[in-house]
Amino acid sequence: MKTKQSLAKKHFGQNFLEDENVLNAIIQSIPKMEQNIELIEIGAGLGDLTNKLLSLGNITAYEVDKELIPYLQNRFSNALKSGHLRLEIGDVLEIWDSQSLRKKPYFLVANLPYYIATLLVVKTIKDPLSKGCVVMTQKEVAEKFCAECGESNFSALSVLTQSVGEATLLFDVPPSAFVPQPKVTSSVFLLEKLANPPIFKELEHLESLLKVAFSAPRKTILNNLSKAYPKQTIIDALQSLAIASSKRPHEIDTLNYHRLLKIL
Numbered sequence: 001m002k003t004k005q006s007l008a009k010k011h012f013g014q015n016f017l018e019d020e021n022v023l024n025a026i027i028q029s030i031p032k033m034e035q036n037i038e039l040i041e042i043g044a045g046l047g048d049l050t051n052k053l054l055s056l057g058n059i060t061a062y063e064v065d066k067e068l069i070p071y072l073q074n075r076f077s078n079a080l081k082s083g084h085l086r087l088e089i090g091d092v093l094e095i096w097d098s099q100s101l102r103k104k105p106y107f108l109v110a111n112l113p114y115y116i117a118t119l120l121v122v123k124t125i126k127d128p129l130s131k132g133c134v135v136m137t138q139k140e141v142a143e144k145f146c147a148e149c150g151e152s153n154f155s156a157l158s159v160l161t162q163s164v165g166e167a168t169l170l171f172d173v174p175p176s177a178f179v180p181q182p183k184v185t186s187s188v189f190l191l192e193k194l195a196n197p198p199i200f201k202e203l204e205h206l207e208s209l210l211k212v213a214f215s216a217p218r219k220t221i222l223n224n225l226s227k228a229y230p231k232q233t234i235i236d237a238l239q240s241l242a243i244a245s246s247k248r249p250h251e252i253d254t255l256n257y258h259r260l261l262k263i264l
Contacts, residue, residue: 016045017111017136019177022188027052029170029190030109030134037131038106042092042120044068047075049111054079060086060102062095093119099200100129108133114182117141118157124191125160126203132165132192142169142187147250154250155217156210162254163206164197209261214249221247229264237263 017023026049030039044050044061045068053059054076063069069089079085088095093116095101101123108124110133117137124130137145140153145161146169147153161167170188175181198206212228213221222245225234238245241259243252252260 015111015113015178015180015182016048017173017178018048019173022173022177023049023052025171026109026111026134026136026188027056029188030056030107031132031190031192033107033131036105038102038104040102040106040108042108042110043113044072044087045111047072049109050076050085053109054084058084058086060088062088062090062092064089064091096123100127102129105129105131107131108135111136111186114138114141114184121145121191122157122160122207125164126200126207128197128200130193132190134170134188134190136173136186136188139172139185139187142189145191146189149253150251152250156207156214159210159254159257160203160207161191163203163258165191165193167191206257206261209264210257213252213257213260217249219248220245221249221252224249225264233264 039053039056039059041050041053041059041061044063050059050061050072061072063072066089069087072087073080076085076087080087092101106129108130110120112120112135114137117135118141121133121135121137124133143153144155144157146167147155147158149158168190170190173186173188175183175185177186213224215224215227221243222231222234222238235245237260240263241256243256
């Protein structure tokens with residue numbers, strides 16, 4: 001049997017989480033949910049988190065690395081036979097080609113590879129069937145999703161997150177919790193969605209506005225938005241919302257970004 005170190009593939013960004021305390025802390029941070037909500041894991045890896053998740057009910061786990069499938073099938077043969085576990089093989093980004101990953105409401109739990117973490121969390125935010133997530137990402141990425149207005153980390157990701165619910169930074173995870181060890185600290189955060197978040201299309205429009213608004217974070221909101229909208233229109237819009245045109249993007253709250261979207 002190969003070692004965990006040799007099984008990890010760089011191009012999949014694999015760092016296998018094996019610290020029992022961290023695994024248990026992730027499980028404990030998953031909120032209690034209604035029976036009809038599916039539990040989904042992205043990146044089963046060697047199945048240490050999968051194994052813990054099975055204590056919560058039926059789960060579906062996605063894995064892109066075909067070499068790990070025989071190992072997972074062997075480790076979870078009973079759970080797979082009983083239907084307690086479903087294994088989906090393939091690249092989740094290719095499978096997730098429409099608005100929703102699943103056909104019914106679900107909650108996502110994952111130790112995400114750094115190179116796709118941001119993209120996957122944004123897809124979760126915009127997915128109308130997602131009820132939220134507990135995910136591990138690079139610490140600085142987690143901080144952006146969880147930042148509050150006025151903080152230097154407050155970004156387009158923070159606004160998108162606050163548009164659908166509330167994100168809470170839970171705890172940091174040191175490199176020593178993984179095999180192989182990554183070069184950076186990771187963080188776990190929880191996103192709990194509102195009962196009726198904005199629809200997919202509205203979030204797509206908001207995302208386009210935010211890309212322009214935060215394109216140069218140190219410049220003023222007026223300066224940034226002028227790249228895509230007539231300057232006078234923005235001046236009038238900011239005045240109508242009592243926002244000083246000298247404000248920087250991180251100084252404007254989520255509600256005002258939604259108001260700007262309606263005007264522009």
